Amino acid sequence: MTMPDSVSGVAGKPRDVNYDLLRVVAMCLVIGVHVINNYMPVKMTLAGSAEVTRSVLFALFMVCNPLFIMVSGRFNLTFDAAQGAGRPRPNGLAPYVRYYYKRFISLIVPYLLYAGGMGFVAYLVIDHRSVGGAVSGTLFDLFSGYDDSVYWFVFMLAGFVLATPFLAAMMRTIGRSGAWLLVGLAAAVAAAEHICDLVGYPLTFLQSFPWRGLLIYYLLGFVLEYYPPSARIRRGVYALAPFALAWTVATPYLFAGQQMQVGRTVTVAFAMVVMATFLFFRYDVHITSARVRKAIIWLAGYSYTIYLVHSPLSKVLIGPRIPVPTDGWSYAGISVLMFGATLLAALLFAVIADTVVLKPVQRLLRKVRL
Numbered sequence: 001m002t003m004p005d006s007v008s009g010v011a012g013k014p015r016d017v018n019y020d021l022l023r024v025v026a027m028c029l030v031i032g033v034h035v036i037n038n039y040m041p042v043k044m045t046l047a048g049s050a051e052v053t054r055s056v057l058f059a060l061f062m063v064c065n066p067l068f069i070m071v072s073g074r075f076n077l078t079f080d081a082a083q084g085a086g087r088p089r090p091n092g093l094a095p096y097v098r099y100y101y102k103r104f105i106s107l108i109v110p111y112l113l114y115a116g117g118m119g120f121v122a123y124l125v126i127d128h129r130s131v132g133g134a135v136s137g138t139l140f141d142l143f144s145g146y147d148d149s150v151y152w153f154v155f156m157l158a159g160f161v162l163a164t165p166f167l168a169a170m171m172r173t174i175g176r177s178g179a180w181l182l183v184g185l186a187a188a189v190a191a192a193e194h195i196c197d198l199v200g201y202p203l204t205f206l207q208s209f210p211w212r213g214l215l216i217y218y219l220l221g222f223v224l225e226y227y228p229p230s231a232r233i234r235r236g237v238y239a240l241a242p243f244a245l246a247w248t249v250a251t252p253y254l255f256a257g258q259q260m261q262v263g264r265t266v267t268v269a270f271a272m273v274v275m276a277t278f279l280f281f282r283y284d285v286h287i288t289s290a291r292v293r294k295a296i297i298w299l300a301g302y303s304y305t306i307y308l309v310h311s312p313l314s315k316v317l318i319g320p321r322i323p324v325p326t327d328g329w330s331y332a333g334i335s336v337l338m339f340g341a342t343l344l345a346a347l348l349f350a351v352i353a354d355t356v357v358l359k360p361v362q363r364l365l366r367k368v369r370l
Contacts, residue, residue: 017293020300022071022281027303028343029064031310032057035339050328055249055260059270062262065153066274068307069214070221072157076103077222079168096165098370103161105365110358111154114308116142122312151308152264160218171219176227183223186216191268198255213266217274224278234279241276244269305350305358306343313349314342 036054081095119141123134141151160167171179189209196203206212211219229237247269252260261267287293318341325331 015297017287017296018282018285019071019074020296021285021287022067022278023300023303024296025277025281026064026067026071027299027306029061029067030307031314031339031342031346032061033064034311034314035342036061036335050331052249053328054331056245059245059248059260059262059273062270063274063277066214066217066271067278068153069157069160069217070224070274070278073160073218073221074225076161076164077168077171077219079165080172081165081169094370099165100162101368101370103164105362107154107158107161109362109365110304110308111151112142113358113361114305114353115151115154118309118312122316126316153307156214156264160215167219171222179219179223179227182211183216183220186211186219186266187268187271190216190266190271194261194265194267198251198258214264216266216271220271220275221278224275224282228283229279231283234283237272237276237279241273244272244276248273299347302347302350302354305354306346309349309353310342310346313345314338318342318345 036057079099116138119138120134123129123137124131127134127137129137174182186209189206189212193203193206193212248260248262248267251258262270287296318338322334322338322341323330325334
């Protein structure tokens with residue numbers, strides 16, 4: 001996830017561990033998504049109450065990507081080209097070049113090393129391709145396989161990062177009222193689009209609205225930090241979230257041919273679940289233990305690497321070695337086992353690979369002066 005090494009935001013201010021906690025929560029949720037929805041159903045199809053339970057868990061786990069996006073938006077959208085320069089306007093392109101270069105190091109370099117490296121090895125060892133074929137397949141997966149790639153999140157976040165310097169200036173200019181108005185307009189457009197789609201009259205012209213899709217989560221992370229809702233409003237969001245989750249899960253059952261919209265299509269109901277999760281872990285979880293804080297900060301430092309490597313590890317190394325479930329209860333137990341094994345394997349890989357490969361490469365790249 002793209003963010004400064006310190007999440008304090010102000011020099012000398014204690015680190016805000018709640019954002020590290022959000023990164024850890026999102027990291028665990030994304031592993032849960034791939035355990036119960038991507039690899040386990042290959043071995044067993046659920047039905048009845050077991051399938052409903054799986055659908056509820058899947059919807060909850062899919063909060064992962066919006067959470068990552070919101071945390072990234074909260075920190076990236078603080079960009080100010082004139083910051084520290086003593087000038088009201090930026091002087092040339094240097095601030096932008098430095099910003100993009102830093103984000104290249106933190107977002108793209110790990111992606112190229114881990115996703116590219118593991119993909120290349122998989123093509124060579126598992127698919128038995130030639131070196132040229134492995135290179136071709138890896139390049140396609142890295143840069144062209146958006147629709148069917150588990151790394152679509154990286155592609156989308158990279159696009160948001162490219163637009164960040166200009167979005168940041170916009171958010172500073174419009175202030176609190178403008179920011180919440182923008183969020184409200186985006187919610188209204190999403191609601192109108194979803195309702196009309198459910199009744200069979202899609203409003204395709206709404207697709208031209210620029211503030212739609214997952215970009216709104218990127219902006220919302222900034223808004224909820226700098227223009228936060230009151231405690232009373234937060235409690236209202238928490239009260240509505242279970243009903244929003246129930247509606248999200250029930251949609252495919254109530255409307256034939258409709259899918260549960262928890263992916264790249266934003267709905268107000270699921271956004272309510274996402275916002276409740278973000279607000280709860282940001283403002284209403286208070287960690288006082290120094291040891292717990294250190295553990296969370298340490299684990300959060302590996303969250304992006306774990307995001308990048310957990311899927312191939314789970315699919316190739318762990319999934320084929322777990323027993324085949326026979327009913328809903330065994331499915332649940334094996335899912336928990338697979339989750340734990342995937343988390344431990346990905347964490348072990350991250351600790352070793354980051355220490356030996358990623359961090360030395362990043363330190364070397366950061367020595368470049370721009």
